Amino acid sequence: MSRSLLVGVALLVSGSCLAKPPEPPLRPALPFAAQHERIRADLQAGERYSEISATDRQRVAEALERMAQAIGEGNAEALPPERRARVFNDQELVNTLLARAREDSRLVCRREKPIGSRMPVTQCQTVAERGRMRQDADSQLRHVQEGRIIKAND
Structure with a gap:
């Protein structure tokens, strides 16, 4: 009996180790314009982020707009350090708010x-x-x- 219990615990632990964490909505490796449009579409659809508050929705939209203006058609890596830091802070804000809304909307x-x-x-x-x-x-x-x-x- 203790052997089967040990095997069960080992399977549970290994399964939780293999589960990958959810990916953040904004990822630096992908083009910003495509991510920006996808997030706006998800917010409009109201399914993935159905539990986002109106104030958080507004904060996300403002942060995305600031990021779009700062990055433009280029790359965030090419920005001066001060502007890159602002873009990074906005990215963290968007990821935090949308991750919370996605979890609440599950x-x-x-x-x-x-x-x-x-x-x-x-x-x-x-x-x-x-x-x-x-x-x-x-x-x-x-x-x-x-x-x-x-x-x-x-």
């Missing part, structure tokens, strides 16, 4: 049996929706508990 599906039924139903929600539902439930529970405490003291 769809998670669960099969659950509703009360009174034996037939499972698939329920899919984004990670952000699940978080909002959890926060709402916590706040409602706190509200109910505070209401009982107030009534108990009266």
Whole structure:
């Protein structure tokens, strides 16, 4: 039994080591113009980054525009060090905001049996929706508990 447990743990560890991390939206090795258009299209489509806030969407658009103006038709490597640093900072901002939005927009599906039924139903929600539902439930529970405490003291 301990041998099969050891083999199972080894398989889990090796599988997690082989999983490659998600690639950032903006990569220096690829042409900026193509990446810029792809990111704008993904933001317009609303599927990959469906949970991005309006302020973050605006910040991404502004950073992309600043990068496009700085790089132009050339290459970021050819820029003077100060401008290259600004482009790099904007690139980090875009990657951070879009990575967070992509993670929040990830769809998670669960099969659950509703009360009174034996037939499972698939329920899919984004990670952000699940978080909002959890926060709402916590706040409602706190509200109910505070209401009982107030009534108990009266």
